[in-house]
Amino acid sequence: MPESATPLAQRIARVLAGSQLSSNAEGSDPSAGSKVDAAWPEHMNQALAVLHTMREPDEKMAAAGDTETWRKMVKVAIRQAE
Structure with a gap:
């Protein structure tokens, strides 16, 4: 599986910004790419909250790997974002 060059927290923040702005989600802009590029930093606190929630895998995740x-990887993503 390829790795992303973009840190996980930034990818989460971009998804959150996109969901707010894009007409593909809750927003109204049919072409929100440039607005997402500008707005994602405003969503970093929310992205960190998501990462903090992800620290502990659920039972099915734990059974799979x-x-x-997992915990180490999520902790690294949190440290990168702080």
């Missing part, structure tokens, strides 16, 4: 690796 290495929970300690």
Whole structure:
């Protein structure tokens, strides 16, 4: 699987901005790309909240893989964003 060059928190913040602005979600702009580019930093606190929630895998996630690796990866994403 390829890795993203964009930090996870920024990707989450961009999704949150896009959902607010784009007509593909709750917004009204049919072409919100440039607005998302400008607005995503305003959503970093929300992105961090999502990451903090993701620190602990649920039961099915834990059964599928290495929970300690998951926790370490999410903690790195939090540190990158802070």
